[in-house]
Amino acid sequence: MNGRTDERNETAAKILDAADELLVEGGVNGLSSRGVATRAGVNNALVFYYFGSKQGLVERVIERYYQRHVAALEAATGMMTGDLRERLHALVDAYVDFMEAHRRFPRLVQALAASGSDFHELIGRHMTPLFRWVEHALDGVAPATGPLAARHLYLTVSGVVTSWYSQAPLMAGLWDRDPESAAAADERRAHVHWLVDAMYDKLVADAM
Amino acid sequence: MNGRTDERNETAAKILDAADELLVEGGVNGLSSRGVATRAGVNNALVFYYFGSKQGLVERVIERYYQRHVAALEAATGMMTGDLRERLHALVDAYVDFMEAHRRFPRLVQALAASGSDFHELIGRHMTPLFRWVEHALDGVAPATGPLAARHLYLTVSGVVTSWYSQAPLMAGLWDRDPESAAAADERRAHVHWLVDAMYDKLVADAM
């Protein structure tokens, strides 16, 4: 764990990339240090030299994704104009854009969340600021508690977006087009926008 | 693989139960035949005697869940009355009831869907009839294609329900109550009903 662990070190970056690719194929328990080293074209011991343990390696993969995630959302929210509805749609677009650009990320988070609790606290810690941002944006529209609270709306929209990347491939047989195609992704994006409108409309209607 | 593999055999059932419990803790690759045998209080070799391989064991766990799932939904849909909106809410209740009674099931499916493709075809095969049922129920309300098609509505609602069981525990820190409590589950159920109303209202409004 002496080397520079970030992406500026070429070897560490190659290991991180390899682990990232392999994680989605077998989860944490399916990931082996030798498998990572082989795919990275690097000696097995270097995995532990740079990341200390398998656990540490996986944590760095997760943290790297969340760093990019937060940076992408901050860049997008800085340019948002219009009323709340328009800003929510812009936020959804930024969110979907990131997932489209990092398709393994939602699958990784879901796999880690759905089993094994070793990384729950880490993921929860990184999700918190994103959730707080949405909670603040919905202040005044969504009630503070109950089934319409921001936490439910947040979980619903993020769940709808992220579950697409794991569930859609299952439907390959009964979908008329490839669910992994760009056209299918665009259609799904339109669905999410439609869903946000439906929720927003009902939120406003309920408040009256 | 000579013994009677179904639940009528006490030993096989004990093995299935143990595998079911352990699967959610470490996914398929975290599951070991010895771990299963130990938890079931049974000899390691019996796992292979009854299920042939680890893969076969996991498949039986999945199939057992889907058998119960289909049976529960069929029992519920047989008693559904009222207009479409009421029947959809009854379907959601039956769906949530099943997940509440089998909290490991949605997490297992999500973990399997999010990584490793060894079980994608099996899960997809079992999801198909459930999807077809919803598609048929929404015939005339949802268009056949595009972002409002039944397949999107189905994925959205099922994704919202199932993702709760994996994502909610992550929010334990910033939730004011235990997300695994019955009260939190009730609140989430109310949210899903509200969401279905929002979608239904907008579907009808868009059609006019």
Add this chain to the structure above:
DNA sequence: AAGTGCTTTTAGCAGTCGCTTAATTTTGGG
């Protein structure tokens, strides 16, 4: 030329993995 601090490699320990084989025990019908 010797020394320094990082990076990489080699080799291996001790444990677990899926799975099999063969022997043993248990079971139930004739």
Add this chain to the structure above:
DNA sequence: CCCAAAATTAAGCGACTGCTAAAAGCACTT
């Protein structure tokens, strides 16, 4: 009681696991 079938057991094979210690390779300064 006997015997065949079914169920269970102990033992182990070969491969793989996370991880480590020690040595070697390397660019660099003195």
